[in-house]
Amino acid sequence: MIIEARGLTRLYRVGVETIHALRGVDLDLEANEMVAVMGSSGSGKSTLMNILGCLDRPTAGTYRLDGRLVSAMGATELANVRNERIGFVFQSFELLPRLSALANVELPLIYARGGGWWGTRRRKARRVLERVGLADRMHHRPNQLSGGQKQRVAIARALLSNPAILMADEPTGNLDSTTTNEIMSLFAELHAEGQTIVIVTHENDVAACCRRVLRLRDGQVESDLPIAEDPASPQYWSQRTGQAIASGGGVSAEGPSA
Amino acid sequence: MTLLSPIFWVQAVALAISQIWANKVRSMLTALGIIVGVASVTAVIAALSGLKSRVLTEFESFGANRLLIFPDRPDNAPRNLYPWEEVRLKERELVELSQSCPSLRTLTPITSVGASVQYADTLLDGSTITGIWPAWHEAENRAVIAGRPFNGIDERERRQVCLINEEAAGELKLPRDPVGEHILLGGRRFLVIGVVETVQQAMFGMNTSSAEIFVPFSVAAAMQDRTFFFRIVAMVKSPDVAEEAKSEVRFVLRRMRGLRGSDPDTFAVAAIDQFIEQFKALAAGITAVAGGIVGVSLLVGGIGIMNIMLVAVSERTREIGLRKAVGATPLAILSQFLLEAVTLCLLGGIVGLLCGQFLAFVISSIPNAGLEEASIPGWAVAMAFGFSGGVGVLFGMFPAIKASRLDPIEALRHE
Numbered sequence: 001m002i003i004e005a006r007g008l009t010r011l012y013r014v015g016v017e018t019i020h021a022l023r024g025v026d027l028d029l030e031a032n033e034m035v036a037v038m039g040s041s042g043s044g045k046s047t048l049m050n051i052l053g054c055l056d057r058p059t060a061g062t063y064r065l066d067g068r069l070v071s072a073m074g075a076t077e078l079a080n081v082r083n084e085r086i087g088f089v090f091q092s093f094e095l096l097p098r099l100s101a102l103a104n105v106e107l108p109l110i111y112a113r114g115g116g117w118w119g120t121r122r123r124k125a126r127r128v129l130e131r132v133g134l135a136d137r138m139h140h141r142p143n144q145l146s147g148g149q150k151q152r153v154a155i156a157r158a159l160l161s162n163p164a165i166l167m168a169d170e171p172t173g174n175l176d177s178t179t180t181n182e183i184m185s186l187f188a189e190l191h192a193e194g195q196t197i198v199i200v201t202h203e204n205d206v207a208a209c210c211r212r213v214l215r216l217r218d219g220q221v222e223s224d225l226p227i228a229e230d231p232a233s234p235q236y237w238s239q240r241t242g243q244a245i246a247s248g249g250g251v252s253a254e255g256p257s258a
Numbered sequence: 259m260t261l262l263s264p265i266f267w268v269q270a271v272a273l274a275i276s277q278i279w280a281n282k283v284r285s286m287l288t289a290l291g292i293i294v295g296v297a298s299v300t301a302v303i304a305a306l307s308g309l310k311s312r313v314l315t316e317f318e319s320f321g322a323n324r325l326l327i328f329p330d331r332p333d334n335a336p337r338n339l340y341p342w343e344e345v346r347l348k349e350r351e352l353v354e355l356s357q358s359c360p361s362l363r364t365l366t367p368i369t370s371v372g373a374s375v376q377y378a379d380t381l382l383d384g385s386t387i388t389g390i391w392p393a394w395h396e397a398e399n400r401a402v403i404a405g406r407p408f409n410g411i412d413e414r415e416r417r418q419v420c421l422i423n424e425e426a427a428g429e430l431k432l433p434r435d436p437v438g439e440h441i442l443l444g445g446r447r448f449l450v451i452g453v454v455e456t457v458q459q460a461m462f463g464m465n466t467s468s469a470e471i472f473v474p475f476s477v478a479a480a481m482q483d484r485t486f487f488f489r490i491v492a493m494v495k496s497p498d499v500a501e502e503a504k505s506e507v508r509f510v511l512r513r514m515r516g517l518r519g520s521d522p523d524t525f526a527v528a529a530i531d532q533f534i535e536q537f538k539a540l541a542a543g544i545t546a547v548a549g550g551i552v553g554v555s556l557l558v559g560g561i562g563i564m565n566i567m568l569v570a571v572s573e574r575t576r577e578i579g580l581r582k583a584v585g586a587t588p589l590a591i592l593s594q595f596l597l598e599a600v601t602l603c604l605l606g607g608i609v610g611l612l613c614g615q616f617l618a619f620v621i622s623s624i625p626n627a628g629l630e631e632a633s634i635p636g637w638a639v640a641m642a643f644g645f646s647g648g649v650g651v652l653f654g655m656f657p658a659i660k661a662s663r664l665d666p667i668e669a670l671r672h673e
Contacts, residue, residue: 050667055582079587088584094670107584108585109265111266112585
């Protein structure tokens with residue numbers, strides 16, 4: 001079990017008000033799963049993502065990552081866990097503008113315990129950049145790269161330390177549909193190679209590439225289903241559409257907003 | 259606490275320099291306080307060091323490294339309590355002083371005998387003949403311009419030899435080259451072996467140039483009573499050890515005279531070191547004032563550094579968020595920003611030192627100012643670096659702590 005979360009609760013105090021961002025979420029994630037976390041804004045999906053990514057700690061509940069109880073760790077320990085076990089991919093890429101693609105990818109190794117000297121780090125960074133198909137763009141700066149290329153660099157950076165989980169927060173939010181497909185097929189390849197992936201998204205197309213869909217609503221798990229049974233899935237809709245056509249009705253009333 | 263890898267430090271220094279370079283103008287302006295502070299204090303210290311070496315040289319030529327030792331009764335003491343025989347310097351004391359005072363380079367006794375001087379038909383009555391050791395040449399810094407100086411054999415063998423100055427040669431109507439002539443001193447024949455320079459001793463406005471005749475100290479002693487008077491002129495190894503030399507002389511003389519505890523000295527040791535002390539106090543005062551000025555300047559510079567680092571933290575909030583997300587510990591972020599502040603300050607210190615060096619050069623080339631030797635001493639360079647680095651740490655700490663405490667989630671959301 002990679003992720004074992006029990007009763008994750010997260011409260012924010014804004015002035016005198018208390019906001020319940022998460023109200024007791026349970027989640028188990030096996031190695032090599034590919035999960036989409038969906039939900040409308042305010043549903044708590046970002047909060048869940050931050051906690052699972054060790055950027056934040058739950059107010060209550062326990063979270064074990066790879067068997068380690070990270071919900072009780074301090075800031076420094078969490079930083080080390082992020083460094084060694086988690087790879088992040090963000091919507092806006094978050095590449096450092098003055099560094100080349102290669103240097104951006106190397107960044108986590110600066111903070112690693114035993115990151116190795118230049119040669120080692122360069123070699124690791126080259127390998128992951130080649131893996132994401134950017135062998136010919138290693139020395140380009142972010143402003144010389146297209147959106148899709150930037151996100152590939154970010155994915156390479158996330159893959160650098162062989163993370164237990166790849167966390168992607170709206171990874172295609174800033175990309176057009178063609179590029180979105182490229183990035184999603186890259187995720188699919190990585191998944192096929194055994195990578196555990198969690199993608200936070202509100203796009204059904206993106207969720208459709210995953211194997212499992214976790215839907216949140218008001219800080220609670222609304223549904224946690226294999227893709228075939230989730231409304232994000234084309235099979236689901238073809239089934240429903242088939243039934244609807246058979247019954248002579250329309251689908252628009254329940255149709256996905258995307 | 260997790261130790262940061264050497265890679266991290268190399269990278270952090272490179273990053274700090276690249277950040278400073280990317281904001282050249284801003285960094286320059288920020289470091290201006292440090293630059294001005296370091297430049298002004300090093301220039302002042304350089305000027306002072308020039309002044310000091312000039313003043314010390316001047317004192318030296320006036321005899322700052324000379325000690326005068328002479329018999330002296332304690333103030334207000336009745337004469338009969340301290341008979342002359344006890345107070346006068348004795349030859350065995352002279353020998354002991356010359357052997358057991360490590361801070362003295364050399365010393366010579368000086369005694370004066372009144373006698374008539376005659377050459378051929380010229381007779382000078384009531385002249386003063388001075389008895390000296392060969393070391394006198396060095397102690398009084400007077401070389402011979404013709405013939406030879408006194409040597410140890412003249413002294414030991416009590417040779418009937420003498421040195422004269424040009425003034426005396428003129429008054430006695432000696433030939434142009436008087437070496438080898440014989441003159442009568444108190445009725446005894448002396449061989450003139452050399453001529454010493456006449457020194458225009460314009461010190462303190464007195465012109466003391468006059469006829470001088472010198473004989474070996476042992477000869478002059480033999481011409482007087484057993485209880486004759488002499489004083490000692492000693493040269494100190496350097497003006498810095500003047501105090502030690504004084505103490506050594508006092509120690510030797512008090513021991514030899516059997517003076518104990520609260521007994522007053524029955525002799526005096528004098529030097530022109532009071533002036534040196536005064537000058538040193540003055541120099542220290544000026545240094546302290548300059549230090550105060552530079553302190554204020556560094557404070558202002560430091561506040562500038564803090565300000566710019568706060569700006570940098572806020573500008574680079576997203577970057578900090580990302581670095582934290584990929585695993586930078588709070589300590590790593592703190593170290594990085596602190597290092598950047600320190601690097602900025604040290605660069606300011608280097609530029610300031612270069613400016614100070616230039617100012618020192620300008621000062622040293624001012625004509626007639628007598629500050630030719632103005633230069634920045636090593637300790638001032640070290641101090642300039644120490645202080646600018648210290649300012650970096652002190653004023654960089656708050657922004658660095660602020661950066662290290664940023665919440666990665668909020669930092670990543672920062673616009």
